[in-house]
Amino acid sequence: MVENMASVRKKPNINTSPVDISKYFGYAVSVDCVIFGFDENTLKVLLIKSDLPEFRDEWSLLGDLVGLNEDLDSASYRVLKERTGLKDVYLEQVHTFSAIDRHPAGRVVSTAYFSLVNVQHYHLSKKDHELHWHPVEEIRHMAFDHKLILDTCLNRLKEKVKTEPIIFNLLEKKFSLRQLQYLYEAVLGIKLDRRNFRKKLFATGFINDINEMEENVPHRPGKLYTFNYSKYKEGSKKNIVAIDF
Amino acid sequence: MVENMASVRKKPNINTSPVDISKYFGYAVSVDCVIFGFDENTLKVLLIKSDLPEFRDEWSLLGDLVGLNEDLDSASYRVLKERTGLKDVYLEQVHTFSAIDRHPAGRVVSTAYFSLVNVQHYHLSKKDHELHWHPVEEIRHMAFDHKLILDTCLNRLKEKVKTEPIIFNLLEKKFSLRQLQYLYEAVLGIKLDRRNFRKKLFATGFINDINEMEENVPHRPGKLYTFNYSKYKEGSKKNIVAIDF
DNA sequence: GCAAAAGTGTTCACATTACACCCATGG
DNA sequence: CCATGGGTGTAATGTGAACACTTTTGC
Numbered sequence: 001m002v003e004n005m006a007s008v009r010k011k012p013n014i015n016t017s018p019v020d021i022s023k024y025f026g027y028a029v030s031v032d033c034v035i036f037g038f039d040e041n042t043l044k045v046l047l048i049k050s051d052l053p054e055f056r057d058e059w060s061l062l063g064d065l066v067g068l069n070e071d072l073d074s075a076s077y078r079v080l081k082e083r084t085g086l087k088d089v090y091l092e093q094v095h096t097f098s099a100i101d102r103h104p105a106g107r108v109v110s111t112a113y114f115s116l117v118n119v120q121h122y123h124l125s126k127k128d129h130e131l132h133w134h135p136v137e138e139i140r141h142m143a144f145d146h147k148l149i150l151d152t153c154l155n156r157l158k159e160k161v162k163t164e165p166i167i168f169n170l171l172e173k174k175f176s177l178r179q180l181q182y183l184y185e186a187v188l189g190i191k192l193d194r195r196n197f198r199k200k201l202f203a204t205g206f207i208n209d210i211n212e213m214e215e216n217v218p219h220r221p222g223k224l225y226t227f228n229y230s231k232y233k234e235g236s237k238k239n240i241v242a243i244d245f
Numbered sequence: 246m247v248e249n250m251a252s253v254r255k256k257p258n259i260n261t262s263p264v265d266i267s268k269y270f271g272y273a274v275s276v277d278c279v280i281f282g283f284d285e286n287t288l289k290v291l292l293i294k295s296d297l298p299e300f301r302d303e304w305s306l307l308g309d310l311v312g313l314n315e316d317l318d319s320a321s322y323r324v325l326k327e328r329t330g331l332k333d334v335y336l337e338q339v340h341t342f343s344a345i346d347r348h349p350a351g352r353v354v355s356t357a358y359f360s361l362v363n364v365q366h367y368h369l370s371k372k373d374h375e376l377h378w379h380p381v382e383e384i385r386h387m388a389f390d391h392k393l394i395l396d397t398c399l400n401r402l403k404e405k406v407k408t409e410p411i412i413f414n415l416l417e418k419k420f421s422l423r424q425l426q427y428l429y430e431a432v433l434g435i436k437l438d439r440r441n442f443r444k445k446l447f448a449t450g451f452i453n454d455i456n457e458m459e460e461n462v463p464h465r466p467g468k469l470y471t472f473n474y475s476k477y478k479e480g481s482k483k484n485i486v487a488i489d490f
Numbered sequence: 491g492c493a494a495a496a497g498t499g500t501t502c503a504c505a506t507t508a509c510a511c512c513c514a515t516g517g
Numbered sequence: 518c519c520a521t522g523g524g525t526g527t528a529a530t531g532t533g534a535a536c537a538c539t540t541t542t543g544c
Contacts, residue, residue: 018350029354
């Protein structure tokens with residue numbers, strides 16, 4: 001087989017040569033937000049009822065199409081704000097889902113975000129019967145590929161809370177160690193030893209005793225603490241060399 | 246302010262009601278692949294020269310627009326295969342980049358993948374002067390937002406090699422412990438103690454001594470090993486509860 | 491006084507680190 | 518015989534896990 005160099009016409013490519021991209025306009029791009037909250041010692045996710053005939057009575061994530069003049073982060077912030085009224089929430093991109101038939105309306109490529117909100121700061125509108133907090137553990141199926149998206153985001157959350165202090169976004173600024181421990185247990189799905197948990201948290205040096213106590217609890221009130229973000233930001237990250245497999 | 250329920254017309258939404266998505270057709274979707282290789286004890290990445298006037302003499306990742314009938318994983322496998330001839334390579338989605346002005350051709354939302362290939366299995370075509378392996382450490386800037394994409398993928402790689410045995414994709418099936426250690430050092434950017442490294446790796450139980458030796462090395466030849474994937478797959482994952490911060 | 495959870499240390503097992511000498515091969 | 522890296526063990530330190538009793542508050 002003789003290869004003729006001159007005949008090797010380079011295929012136009014998006015990264016190397018000018019191309020007309022408009023013949024590829026046939027997708028919509030969307031974001032879907034997995035909004036986690038912590039309530040009644042349970043990890044919950046905020047879902048909306050789908051009215052699509054294909055998914056009658058199924059629940060779906062909160063999402064929206066991405067406008068032609070916004071990026072994905074902006075779009076997911078917008079969804080959060082429109083649906084919950086919350087701003088300045090923790091939001092992290094996780095994965096983009098692109099199965100060809102994932103949406104009945106046509107080709108919709110969707111980027112999943114997870115968000116951590118304080119359910120105390122968000123009071124569901126009494127009028128809005130469509131939105132509901134669901135315990136994550138009880139969800140069996142959802143509309144579209146949203147169960148897959150939820151599972152993917154939950155796994156990411158589980159990994160992330162082990163190495164970064166994002167979990168505090170799910171609590172009030174002031175929290176007791178019991179609340180924090182129950183939260184870790186709900187997220188990780190395991191039981192933790194109380195004394196070891198306290199030692200470990202205090203050992204980070206980022207837990208501030210603010211000399212306040214719980215109130216109106218039906219038992220001995222615990223101390224309240226805050227997470228010291230500014231000290232955390234200064235601190236140098238350890239270079240963990242694990243090789244766990 | 247009186248709220249009139251009847252006047253609260255629900256906005257059509259992609260997840261809850263039937264919508265015509267075609268008015269959102271104005272993006273192209275692409276994939277960009279960060280192809281890592283290990284050569285001369287250095288972590289390298291395969292880049293192509295951009296011919297775009299905006300990025301004259303800059304290097305870019307290998308990528309392509311995603312066809313209307315393929316998903317993102319398929320598209321990135323296709324790019325790998327078309328550019329390197331390699332199939333069955335390790336490929337992992339990392340992040341989707343969507344800044345509005347990230348591409349001069351228009352609105353291109355790009356999903357980044359990283360790939361781990363064995364540079365011995367891939368011999369650069371002598372004719373293809375456009376493709377080149379670059380030491381990751383020496384790259385200062387690239388076309389588009391590709392330096393950001395590279396950094397993001399490198400960080401993901403660094404995290405992932407600590408907990409999953411993907412690093413072996415960068416080596417031959419049979420490897421010496423020296424090669425493996427240098428590879429870990431190149432990826433993580435740190436020095437490791439030789440004796441402790443050997444102990445740790447053997448302690449996993451997944452390193453098979455195959456009773457073969459290195460050949461044609463200018464020093465005492467070392468033993469060759471393989472990674473026992475089937476034993477790894479059987480093994481149960483540990484439940485690591487870190488809380489490192 | 492009873493129920494519920496707060497607060498508090500020690501011990502043991504295990505994992506990680508630091509560290510130095512002799513050996514095998516090619517040239 | 519020299520250069521290069523292969524192969525090996527031990528002691529010290531640090532980390533994680535297990536575990537029980539007394540105290541405080543609301544009711």
